[in-house]
Amino acid sequence: MIEVRNLSKHYGNKAAVDDLSFTVSPGTVTGFLGPNGAGKSTTMRLILGLDRPSGGTATIDGVEYAELMEPLRVVGALLEAGAVHPGRSAHNHLLYLAQTQAIASRRVDEVLDLVGLHDVAHDRVGGFSLGMRQRLGIASALLGDPRVLILDEPVNGLDPDGIFWFRNLMKYLAGEGRTVLVSSHLMTEMALTADSLVVIGRGRLIAQSSTEEFISRNSEQTVTVKAPEFNALREVLTAAGAMVEVDDTGTLTVHVLDAVRIGDLAGRAGLVLHELSPRRASLEDAFMERTHDVRDYDVRDTVASDPGPDPCLPVLVPERSTP
Amino acid sequence: MTASVHGTALATNIVRSDVATPIVTGDPHASFANLLRSEWTKLRSVRSTIWALVTLVVTTIGFTSLLSWLAVSQWDTFTPLQQQEVMADPAGQILGSGFQFSQLAVCVLGVLVMTAEYSSGTIRASLLAVPRRTPMLAAKSLVFAAVVFVVAEIAAFPSFFVGAAIMNSRAPVSIGDPDVLRAVIGAGLYASVLGVFAIAIGTLVRHTAGAITGIIGFVLVLSPLALLLPGTVGHHIHAYLPTVAGQGIAMTAQRSDDLLTAWQGFGVFGLWTTALLALGAYLLKRRDA
Numbered sequence: 001m002i003e004v005r006n007l008s009k010h011y012g013n014k015a016a017v018d019d020l021s022f023t024v025s026p027g028t029v030t031g032f033l034g035p036n037g038a039g040k041s042t043t044m045r046l047i048l049g050l051d052r053p054s055g056g057t058a059t060i061d062g063v064e065y066a067e068l069m070e071p072l073r074v075v076g077a078l079l080e081a082g083a084v085h086p087g088r089s090a091h092n093h094l095l096y097l098a099q100t101q102a103i104a105s106r107r108v109d110e111v112l113d114l115v116g117l118h119d120v121a122h123d124r125v126g127g128f129s130l131g132m133r134q135r136l137g138i139a140s141a142l143l144g145d146p147r148v149l150i151l152d153e154p155v156n157g158l159d160p161d162g163i164f165w166f167r168n169l170m171k172y173l174a175g176e177g178r179t180v181l182v183s184s185h186l187m188t189e190m191a192l193t194a195d196s197l198v199v200i201g202r203g204r205l206i207a208q209s210s211t212e213e214f215i216s217r218n219s220e221q222t223v224t225v226k227a228p229e230f231n232a233l234r235e236v237l238t239a240a241g242a243m244v245e246v247d248d249t250g251t252l253t254v255h256v257l258d259a260v261r262i263g264d265l266a267g268r269a270g271l272v273l274h275e276l277s278p279r280r281a282s283l284e285d286a287f288m289e290r291t292h293d294v295r296d297y298d299v300r301d302t303v304a305s306d307p308g309p310d311p312c313l314p315v316l317v318p319e320r321s322t323p
Numbered sequence: 324m325t326a327s328v329h330g331t332a333l334a335t336n337i338v339r340s341d342v343a344t345p346i347v348t349g350d351p352h353a354s355f356a357n358l359l360r361s362e363w364t365k366l367r368s369v370r371s372t373i374w375a376l377v378t379l380v381v382t383t384i385g386f387t388s389l390l391s392w393l394a395v396s397q398w399d400t401f402t403p404l405q406q407q408e409v410m411a412d413p414a415g416q417i418l419g420s421g422f423q424f425s426q427l428a429v430c431v432l433g434v435l436v437m438t439a440e441y442s443s444g445t446i447r448a449s450l451l452a453v454p455r456r457t458p459m460l461a462a463k464s465l466v467f468a469a470v471v472f473v474v475a476e477i478a479a480f481p482s483f484f485v486g487a488a489i490m491n492s493r494a495p496v497s498i499g500d501p502d503v504l505r506a507v508i509g510a511g512l513y514a515s516v517l518g519v520f521a522i523a524i525g526t527l528v529r530h531t532a533g534a535i536t537g538i539i540g541f542v543l544v545l546s547p548l549a550l551l552l553p554g555t556v557g558h559h560i561h562a563y564l565p566t567v568a569g570q571g572i573a574m575t576a577q578r579s580d581d582l583l584t585a586w587q588g589f590g591v592f593g594l595w596t597t598a599l600l601a602l603g604a605y606l607l608k609r610r611d612a
Contacts, residue, residue: 048451049451050447050451070354075451077451083443083445083448084445086443088369088445093368095364096362099357101357140448
């Protein structure tokens with residue numbers, strides 16, 4: 001359980017994190033969502049005791065991170081990839097971390113196997129790709145078999161195979177009752193991974209809810225209708241209180257009324273339907289809707305806005321941490 | 324990289340009952356020993372350490388041989404006063420001729436031990452493992468001091484014997500002479516404290532280039548500068564400068580105008596180092612990583 005209470009962090013006049021409160025429960029993957037520059041990384045660094053808060057507290061199972069005697073056995077963290085001395089091998093990087101809390105050195109080999117870095121364990125990290133560094137970061141997070149995981153943009157730089165693997169890993173870890181907080185600016189990724197969401201913008205909480213709830217609450221349901229006599233149907237539906245848009249091909253987009261009601265009305269009017277499909281906005285759309293006013297710049301420039309069929313799309317845009 | 328990472332490999336080795344232990348545990352002595360082990364791994368696992376330590380040994384012995392040979396071959400061009408100075412403290416001359424150059428390797432490596440953590444970002448991994456921070460700095464300083472001491476002695480003893488053999492015709496000296504053994508061991512002690520001094524500067528400055536400039540200022544620039552100050556004020560400031568005070572431990576004879584004895588000087592150097600390290604620890608704890 002991670003509890004964040006009235007957390008603030010100011011850099012000069014600018015509040016990177018502004019009176020932020022939320023909790024992250026064990027047993028679920030919680031997505032930490034926000035546009036670039038929203039304060040996600042800063043919040044994670046505050047939880048992990050790397051930065052000093054300007055106000056408020058962050059605790060892990062009731063204890064501040066800095067008070068943990070053997071923190072790696074309690075909390076596993078992944079911050080920016082590549083925070084490793086380039087001249088050190090992956091094995092030695094993990095070994096020195098393990099030694100700080102007397103974690104057996106065979107655990108180092110285990111986590112290297114787990115993330116698929118076994119063959120390059122003794123190579124210098126300087127020669128690693130972004131994806132390999134990310135895997136090393138994941139290995140270091142898992143090193144102490146922690147019951148809380150705090151992962152900042154973990155799938156950045158992973159190939160589709162790696163993203164698939166990592167998504168399952170997070171679900172597996174949460175399924176074991178661990179607390180998993182994963183930040184991302186990729187809505188589609190979170191829709192597939194996270195059970196619940198903490199959404200922030202400009203350092204402030206926008207929403208905390210289950211992923212389902214967030215989408216349904218923040219996106220309007222519409223129904224796409226195709227009918228040969230679409231003008232007649234449009235009049236029927238409008239008379240019943242619907243808002244109807246018609247495009248060039250005669251396809252109707254119906255607001256307010258649901259599919260059942262539209263079907264009933266058409267049937268009663270004796271109108272033939274060729275298509276009747278409910279459309280619910282994706283998490284991406286919901287997110288865009290909710291963060292529209294708080295984006296530092298438009299996220300659509302950097303993120304594929306199409307929530308389409310390929311959620312494994314590799315992401316090559318590493319997010320820079322907040323100032 | 325292997326491409327064999329799939330969801331199916333998941334179930335292996337994530338849960339490890341023998342890894343998990345209670346949340347707040349620990350005997351502070353045992354945990355400090357863990358930190359020493361960890362810092363030793365950090366130090367030995369980067370190439371710059373090996374290079375700097377090899378440089379320390381090679382330049383110490385090399386410059387000692389070269390300068391001792393030059394002193395002997397140029398002996399007749401020395402003024403009687405210069406000759407007298409060498410004969411009064413041949414051990415100090417021998418050790419000083421090598422270490423005045425090789426100490427820079429200790430300075431650079433000591434700075435890097437800290438600043439490389441910042442430049443690579445490893446500092447965040449390190450501080451996540453040791454969120455109290457100051458124990459990490461203490462362990463780092465201790466391990467580095469011990470390693471530098473051992474390596475500096477590996478340089479100091481051969482240097483002394485080679486230098487003494489070369490100088491034998493003009494300024495004979497033996498390891499059994501008064502204070503000579505203390506001076507040879509003292510050269511290692513000086514290098515060791517200098518290493519911690521460099522770590523302290525690295526902790527304060529955090530950037531490699533700035534920290535190296537800072538420590539070279541202390542070691543090479545400040546001392547001749549202080550000598551330019553007029554009268555006894557300059558003399559006092561010079562004597563209490565960290566490295567000037569510290570170098571007395573690697574000499575056998577005091578000049579008549581020396582303000583500090585060998586051990587007093589070493590104590591002054593130790594105080595400087597402790598003060599800077601304490602300031603470094605305070606800032607390490609306060610600053611965002």
